[in-house]
Amino acid sequence: MKPRRLSPTERLLWAAGEKLPVNGALVGRIRGRTTPAQLREALSAARTHHPLLAVRVAASGPWRARFTTDGVPDPELRIVRADSPQSWTAILEEELKRPFDTATGPLTRFVVVESDGSFDLVAICHHLVIDGLSVSFVLRDLLRALADPTSFTTSVPPAVTVPADDLLPTRRADPLDLLRVARMLRGAGRTPRPSGQLAYAAWSMDAAETSSVLTRCRTEGATLQGLLCAAFARAHADLGHPSPVGIAVAADLRRILAAPPGETLGLYATSFLIPVDGLARHDLWTVARSSTTDIRDRLRPEQLLPLVRVNRLLRILPRKTLSALLRRSELKRTLFDVSLSNVRVPIPVDYGPLRVESLYLAAHTSVSGAPLVCVAGFDGQLFLSVTSTDGPHATELCTRAMSHLRAAVRQGTSRAR
Known part of the structure; x- marks a missing residue:
């Protein structure tokens, strides 16, 4: 992704995040199975399509700042085992409270809560890079990449990110x-x-x-x-x-x-x-x-x-x-x-062997x-x-x-x- 300046709205959100919480999240319960290796490959593929999954904010003085992908690793992916059907709610509470370091990035992270026959995919993002609709496209593309990695990698071009302003x-x-x-x-x-x-x-x-x-x-x-x-x-x-x-x-x-x-x-x-x-x-x-x-x-x-x-x-x-x-x-x-x-949320329910059973925003x-x-x-x-x-x-x-x-x-x- 070519570095670009933060828009006025993005700059406002960036400033707010220095002192206040500005996190959003999505939780999808997925019927089916996957592995940590498959999830990391899918996340890497989704990052190629959605560059904002792994950006940081490079500041150049008190007035100017830009998004860049330089030196930003893949988003964090943590795997935990569920001890109850609602384990994801406690995890979500903790993750929403964790601020992002905008200077180092990335501005997204993921937790997978495994249980028998299903898993909860928790996506936590700085509001600089998502809204309630766009984060659902990330879930969709992760599941597409899990269901058919080759097809997703070859058929989905990188998205161009132009701010609303x-x-x-x-x-x-x-x-x-x-x-x-x-x-x-x-x-x-x-x-x-x-x-x-x-x-x-x-x-x-x-x-x-x-x-x-x-x-x-x-x-x-x-x-x-x-x-x-x-x-x-x-x-x-x-x-x-x-x-x-x-x-x-x-x-x-x-x-x-x-x-x-x-x-x-x-x-x-x-x-x-x-x-x-x-x-x-x-x-x-x-x-x-x-x-x-x-x-x-x-x-x-x-x-x-x-x-x-x-x-x-x-x-x-x-x-x-x-x-x-x-x-x-x-x-x-x-x-x-x-x-x-x-x-x-206008995304499909089924992705090969995987099925979205529920979807919550926060x-x-x-x-x-x-x-x-x-x-x-x-x-x-x-x-x-x-x-x-x-x-x-x-x-x-x-x-x-x-x-x-x-x-x-x-x-x-x-x-x-």
């Missing part, structure tokens, strides 16, 4: 971008919850329940993301938190870029904040429809572009200054009460105690997880939110026909 239809920053972002954040912020050990929990909905939820959403004129926002806002109110609830919604930038990046590794996502009424003054589906409308409005290009372009205005700040400001802001207040990421990007909820739609099922430095609160919040969601799906329709 360089693919925007209008790249030039406008001072009005800063004003738009400031308006979105106006009134946002809560005192951070007491920070403790990082906690992770995961659960799922089978195909039948997932189908019921999605069918009901269509009937009610809401999206799954809108329903999740309503359910978590209601759960926050149950726990005595003030309303409206600030929910950070992850947004995929690929559909608004001037040139699609394809199925390459990289960060092609941003997030925006919406207020959601958590009080029981309205039917949950009414709130879900309102949230759906708000989300659709925020997903318009004219709303998303400023969220990325504004990072260009931060280039005047030295990296250490930017890192300190981000850390101070995080410790002073949290801008959101809960973060919701919802990704439909993120650790906050020490404020605010829960980060990740939802992966895969093979007709929903796989959900939460990370937080306030585990008991996050667990109770998710339990109540799922209770509200399931109750809303069971009840009679609230929409006039």
